[in-house]
């Protein structure tokens with residue numbers, strides 16, 4: 001069964017494209033359809049921010065082909081799981097949810113409780129790309145452990 005997962009942040013140029021690409025890079029053998037989107041529309045059509053592109057490339061993760069888009073109502077039917085990067089994303093996702101849809105929406109850091117992190121800090125503002133990627137990698141591992149067939 002293919003699982004379709006949408007990663008969501010605010011701008012779709014820093015955290016969620018990184019989450020999408022990290023999970024894609026580690027999803028060997030799993031049939032996953034992955035995408036990312038922002039709750040805001042400021043950066044639609046733009047590539048991920050250069051600092052994150054560089055930091056991810058140093059870890060072997062290629063973000064260069066990704067382009068930002070905004071989450072749309074159809075996403076709640078298209079995807080089996082929606083994953084937000086921080087509690088504010090979760091509030092926005094729920095506010096945008098079309099009535100009658102029940103696609104689960106979860107906070108990415110819930111997949112890595114061992115980190116003690118409550119959210120993925122926004123490296124677009126903090127410039128701590130390494131810290132954000134460390135957490136994204138830990139959450140990706142946890143997500144893949146949860147969805148991998150046993």
Ligand code: 4NP
Nearest residue numbers: 009010011012013014015124
């Ligand atoms: P992201 O970071 O949500 O991780 O993509 C942001 C990038 C840009 C803006 C906000 C968040 N912005 O307001 O321009």
